[in-house]
Amino acid sequence: MKYAKNILETIGNTPMVKLNKLTEDIDALVLAKVETFNPGNSVKDRMAVKMIEDAEADGRLKPGGTIIEGTSGNTGMGLALGAIVKGYKLICVISDKQSKEKMDILRAVGARVVVCPTDVEPTDPRSYYSVSKRLAEETPNSWYVNQYDNMSNTAAHYEQTGPEIWEQTEGKITHFVVGVGTGGTISGVAKFLKEKNPNIKIWGIDTYGSVFKKYHETGVFDENEIYSYITEGIGEDILPKNVDFSLIDGFTKVTDKDAAVYTRRLALEEGIFVGNSAGAAIKGLLQLKDEFKPDDVVVVLFHDSGSRYVGKMFNDDWMRERGFLDEEITKAEDLIKDHSDKPLVIVRTEELVSHAIDRLRKYKISQIPVIDTNGFVGSIDETDLFRSYVEDKDIADKPIREIMGKPYPVVKANTSIEEISKLINKDNQAVLVDLGNGKHHIITKHDIISSIK
Template sequence: MDFSNNILGTIGNTPLVKLNKVVDGIDALVLAKVETFNPGNSVKDRMAVKMVEDAEADGRLKPGGTIIEGTSGNTGMGLALVAIIKGYKLICVISDKQSKEKMDILRAVGAKVVVCPTNVEPTDPRSYYSVSKRLAEETPNSWYVNQYDNLSNSLAHYEQTGPEIWKQTDGKITHFVVGVGTGGTISGVGKYLKEKNPNIKIWGIDTYGSVFKKYHETGIFDENEIYSYITEGIGEDILPKNVDFSLIDGFTKVTDKDAAVYTRKLALEEAIFVGNSAGACIKGLLQLKEHFKTDDVVVVLFHDSGSRYVGKMFNDDWMRERGFLDENVTKAEDVIKDHIDKELIVVRTEELVSHAIERMRKYKISQIPVVDINGFVGSVDETDLFRSYVADKNVAEKPIKEVMGKPFPIVKLGTSIEEVSKLFTKENDAVLIDLGNGNHHIITKYDIIGAIK
């Protein structure tokens, strides 16, 4: 009989899969190391077991203890498997940008999940780094994993992932490409492969809002490069000890949109349902294609499963809200198609300014057309009202006609986006589109910006 004593015995030996359509234009053989085949559906299972076993060996983690970790979700899942099998409690501290699926999965396997804000400094007491450390200090018989600086992370990949890739490619690998977060995968695999063949190139995939690429190229930790981004699992606003920059030949940065789009392409064109960082890796590969020759063997590692992003990259509404869907937007009506059926909010000339202000608050809008019995005769926006209020504190009880500006321009259905855009000026913040049958809709600068791809 061939079986594992528990689920931890199934970690590793994940397959290499040749990529085809999605890497069209790259001459080299491109192989994906698909880590979703691990029981926790991610590469993080490997280092979770290694970090726990090393902590047990040197006494940092004691029987019945509580494991505490800040995680983007995947390390938490790996730790949850180990905690269940070995009898530990687990607290996962996760940032609020991570998918709901990741949080739900962690709770499903018994972890306590603490959610922290994303858009704060690492040293902020609310950050998931700080909260993890504080919980470890406050919780009796606990161990703070700290995957970023815990070198058992990269050692796991040096001992397991690197040798697997070398064996599976029969030593013919020429390039290894992977997203960089904690740095354990790229450093552990990179160290092993370069020991086998120093000519193998190691490329890291970074994201905009992260410090890795510039630091690698200049040695400068530029805090101006740090800002919130959507892509999960790669990039950092710190320099983890697991990132060994001496092993990395270079980085390329991938936008949030490209990472999301190529994640979907992998599912649709290769039938490989993997996560957000995999899409970033594919776009990064295409950006690096001039580095690859016909006889090269390029291995790219896919970290996790697409099931953790069903509510994000694989959801059309989520993609559309962020302008990530490449939809054909050429006409005026295209930019408002998601809300074209909403009633146009107007105010009449004899109504009071207070009525316009009330409508702006209620409907969360900044511009309102002004009408009388003949049609559109003016407009008001929050800037006009603010200036009027500064000049006269009693303006709220005055009729709209005394403070209104010029009416918004009106365009017909089918008017091009280019023509509509020309109508926006410093003095004019909106355009009306005539839908026919006496119906109109408003187009704002926000609508135009939302259509920009």
């Protein structure tokens, strides 16, 4: 009989799949190493178990101990599988930009999950780097994994992933393309492949807001390049020891939007349901197409499963809120379709200014139309309201009609964006859209800006 003695024995030997539609314009054979076939659905299973086993071997991890790690979710899943099989407790420290699915999955496999803010410096005591270290110091019989600087990370891919790729391509691989986060995958695979054939080119995929590309090209760690980004699993605001820049031939950067769009395209056009970093990897590969020749064999690694991004990249509302959906917006009705069902917030001429202030605050809006029994007769704008308050502190108890501005222009639902843009200026901050049946909706400068791709 053939069976695995436990779930850890099913890690590795993931399939290589030829890409077809998305790579039609590339004159080379493009193969995807699909790591979602690992039991924890990501490439991180490999290094998680390797790090546990190495820590057991040298005594850093003792029986009944607690494993502690800062993770974007996937390493945590791999560690959880190891912890379950080997009898350890697990605390995962995760940043709040990671998908809810990742957090729920970690809890489902027994991990305690601690969530930290994303947009803080690595040295900030609230960062997930700092919180991980603190918990390790405070927790008896614990082991802090530190996947960024733990060289067992790279070793796992040197021992497993690299040899698999070499064998599956019969040594014909010419290029390896992969997203870079902790650096273990790219460095371990690169070390193995370049020992086999020094001419193999290694390309890292980076994201905007990360320091890798510039540091590789100039040796400068530029803190001005560091800012918050959406793409998960790649890029860093630190230089992990696992990133061996000497083994990497070059980097290309991919935007958050392109990473999200190509994540969806992989599912729709290739039938490969993978995660956010895979979208970045395939878009980065397409950006590098001039590097490839007809006889080349290009391998791109897809880190994890699309199931961890169902509430994000695979959710139309999430994509639309960030301007990532390439929908054609040409008319007034296109601008308001996502919220046209919501009632229009208004104030009446005889209400007090304090009522308008309350509504601006409650609904987090900046403009309100004013009505009376005849219809729309004026408008309230937060900037004008603030100016009036500076001049007269008693303004809150005055009726709206005494301070309201001109009524907003009213346009039809099929009015073009160009015409609406002309109506919005420093003297007029919004327009009203007539939806028929007495219903109206408001379009502001913010709506126009949000529609720009």
